[in-house]
Amino acid sequence: MSISSSSSVFLLAALVLLGCQSPNPDDGATPKQDVQARADSLTQAHLLVDGHIDLPYRLNDFYENPTDTTIGGDLDYPKAKAGGLDAPFMSIYIPTELQGTPGAPKERADSLIDLVERIVDEHPDQFTIATSPDDVRRIASTDAVALPMGMENGAGIEDDLDNLQHFYDRGIRYITLTHGTHNKIGDSSYDDSDPRWNGLSPFGERVIDEMNRLGIMVDVSHVTDATAEDAIARTEAPVIASHSSCRHFTPGWERNISDDLIKRVADTGGVVMITFGSSFLRSEYRDQDDPIREKMNAHIDSMGWAEDSQEAVAYEEKVRKENPIGSVEDVADHIDHAVDLVGIDHVGLGSDFDGVFALPNGLQDASDYPNLVAELLRRGYTDKEIEKLLGANVLRVWSEVATTAQRLQGNG
């Protein structure tokens, strides 16, 4: 956009007028606006890669056109553009319940990948699948949002290593080794029963080897400490935690990552991607949403709405937005803690948008990343550091994993 000479005169007059009303430096208004504006422009300028968003799972339950403002959930095209989000990793999530039925986990993974492909086929100007860091950069230079994919729960490969090649060919670039219960690969932090393998299984070791060979990132979110330690000892490439916050703030809760494991992930050259869900941020937030959900579900029942009806989805969204738990500052505390432990090069963001019920005030959907960036600016993070946190770190790790694969395949 250019400015004509007559509007230049007008602009000058406006500036003079503004000068007459120069803000009181003590009222704080101008610096605050400056920080938010800077955060907005930084978030738009830098590549923003989110490690984990459950849009496929959400749309599988209740399909809405994601290029429009959707009534349910945290991510759609307008929200991504408003929030500066360039590349949300689409979670290809396999529920634990399917693990007992041979064939079902793989079938679910394939059907969710089909769904992502359907989105990009129907809306090529808004969404494009990304299978490499270069894809992400290229797509980010257009108006489209890049959709890389990660599989949440290695049960999707069943007991056949060849399925790793199948899913690599379909675009999967990380695998979260377990989810809600122990599986054939290793043990899950969410499983209350005794460990099945005391870490990685013998099959799991071969899975890591094959993931390294293909160039699929190893994701240690959701696994037990012993499984993460084994995976880190086994891998030849950097590992990620696609959506884990710091256990330091939720003592004893194994789903969040310990200080020791944050250091070990960093030692591989990897990245811990801090997640936003309220229950991950402080122990005292853990059960705060239970009564809210109970009341919400009772209301949905009393109205006779089916769980996946438009009415129920819209109502749930309203309740979620009206009941944030925690704050942007809480998330920034986790980032500070991880950065203090291992430095700026090994920390990123993995919101778990569309995958959790309660989110903090100011970080409730994909349009809200600038609020977190504003908080980081207030805490003294530099432009360069913010660029690393938002996406440069995970893209570096992804490239290193691809380079390791080239070497292992004898091409490097």
Ligand SMILES: [Zn+2]
């Ligand atoms: Zn998860």
